[in-house]
Every structure is written in structure tokens, then in C-alpha cells.
Amino acid sequence: MAIRNIVALGLLVSAFAASGWILGQSDSQPTRRPLDLPSGGSGSDGDEEDAPETITFYGGEYEGDGFFWCLDKSCSMGWADDIGQLKTEVIAALGSLSSDAEISLVAFSSGHIVWSPVPKPASPGNRASATIWVQALQAEGWTCIGPAGVETLNIANLSQKSNRQVLVLSDGEPYCDGDNTATQALSSITGANWQHVPIHTIYIASDMGGMTFMQQLAAMNGGTFHQPPG
Numbered sequence: 001m002a003i004r005n006i007v008a009l010g011l012l013v014s015a016f017a018a019s020g021w022i023l024g025q026s027d028s029q030p031t032r033r034p035l036d037l038p039s040g041g042s043g044s045d046g047d048e049e050d051a052p053e054t055i056t057f058y059g060g061e062y063e064g065d066g067f068f069w070c071l072d073k074s075c076s077m078g079w080a081d082d083i084g085q086l087k088t089e090v091i092a093a094l095g096s097l098s099s100d101a102e103i104s105l106v107a108f109s110s111g112h113i114v115w116s117p118v119p120k121p122a123s124p125g126n127r128a129s130a131t132i133w134v135q136a137l138q139a140e141g142w143t144c145i146g147p148a149g150v151e152t153l154n155i156a157n158l159s160q161k162s163n164r165q166v167l168v169l170s171d172g173e174p175y176c177d178g179d180n181t182a183t184q185a186l187s188s189i190t191g192a193n194w195q196h197v198p199i200h201t202i203y204i205a206s207d208m209g210g211m212t213f214m215q216q217l218a219a220m221n222g223g224t225f226h227q228p229p230g
Contacts, residue, residue: 078139108148109141146185
């Protein structure tokens with residue numbers, strides 16, 4: 001009996017020793033984590049560029065994702081109710097934009113006024129605000145286009161849109177306080193255009209002085225010149 005008990009005890013000790021060795025081996029193995037799963041989706045590394053939108057303005061078509069107007073409200077704009085036509089054209093162009101586009105507007109006479117000093121999305125609320133602003137424009141004063149053009153470019157330069165367009169509308173050659181300021185306006189506006197935003201000009205008169213200025217302004221800034229019929 002004693003010998004049998006001793007043998008049984010030895011076997012029991014051996015079994016515990018073996019299980020302890022197995023547990024020790026198991027504990028010593030590093031815990032393996034599952035491989036990182038992909039984050040999902042197949043998006044590109046960068047944000048996609050906004051699709052360009054097309055507006056119609058005085059019969060010309062302009063494609064972009066940001067539109068910045070520089071509008072003449074000098075006294076001559078009231079002679080044949082050109083200011084009324086301007087309001088119709090701008091409001092229609094604003095209404096054709098989606099919220100993905102950015103906008104702002106500047107209007108000039110002896111000085112200039114600004115709808116927003118920064119680009120704003122063309123959301124329904126902002127389009128409504130811009131429409132009210134345009135409707136309130138009154139024809140008066142000189143044609144001091146230079147400072148207004150610089151202001152318009154300063155706003156456009158704040159936009160992160162890749163396809164910005166500046167649209168300058170006038171009915172005459174730049175005159176400010178009785179002086180012809182065409183040369184100065186060309187220099188100051190082009191100098192402010194350090195981001196090379198296309199400047200498109202729309203000329204709604206027929207005298208050669210204003211036409212030449214608007215053609216030069218567009219040519220010097222990568223834009224187009226448009227003179228609506230009539």
C-alpha cells in the first residue's frame with residue numbers, strides 16, 4: 001500500500017509539473033492583435049474640386065465656381081434705365097447658382113459699396129440678401145472704377161475656389177472727379193490681380209474710349225470682352 005501510494009503521488013506531481021510548464025509557455029507567448037482593417041471607402045486623398053457652374057450675364061456665358069461682380073452705378077446708368085437692366089441681369093445670374101458656388105458684389109460710382117467683404121456661399125439666404133442689395137442700387141456719381149476693381153479682386157483673392165471669375169460691367173470710360181483715370185485704373189486693378197483671376201468685362205455703351213479701356217482690362221487679365229447688342 002505504501003509503495004502504491006508513493007507511485008500515485010509521483011504520477012500526480014509529474015502531471016502538475018507538466019501542466020505548469022504548458023501554462024508557462026502559454027503565458028510567455030506575446031498576445032497577437034488582429035491586423036488593422038482598412039478604413040473603408042475608396043475616397044481620394046484630397047477633396048474633389050467643385051464642378052463648375054455656368055451663368056448667363058448680358059448674353060455672355062461664364063463658367064466657374066466663384067463669381068465676383070464689379071458693377072457700374074454711375075449717374076449715366078440711369079439715363080436709359082441701364083441700372084434697371086443691370087438689376088435684372090445680376091439677379092437672374094444669382095438665381096442660377098447653387099450653394100456650392102461663392103459670390104460677392106461691389107458697385108461703384110464716385111466711391112464704391114460692397115455687399116460682402118469676404119466670399120460667401122451662394123446659399124438661398126445669401127442669394128436673397130444679395131438680391132435685396134442689388135435692388136437698392138441707385139444711379140449717381142462718377143465712374144471711379146479703379147478702387148472698386150481692386151476691392152473686388154481683394155475679395156476674390158480670399159476665396160479657395162479653383163475657378164473664380166471676376167465680372168466688370170460699365171457704360172463708360174473711367175472718370176473720377178472730372179479726371180480720366182483709365183491708365184491708373186488699368187495699372188491698379190492689374191497690379192491687385194496677383195492670383196491671376198480672369199477678369200471679364202461687359203461694356204454696355206458704344207463710345208470708343210470706354211470700349212478700349214474695357215478691352216484692355218480683359219486682355220491684361222486673362223478674361224473676355226463682351227459688348228451686348230443694342
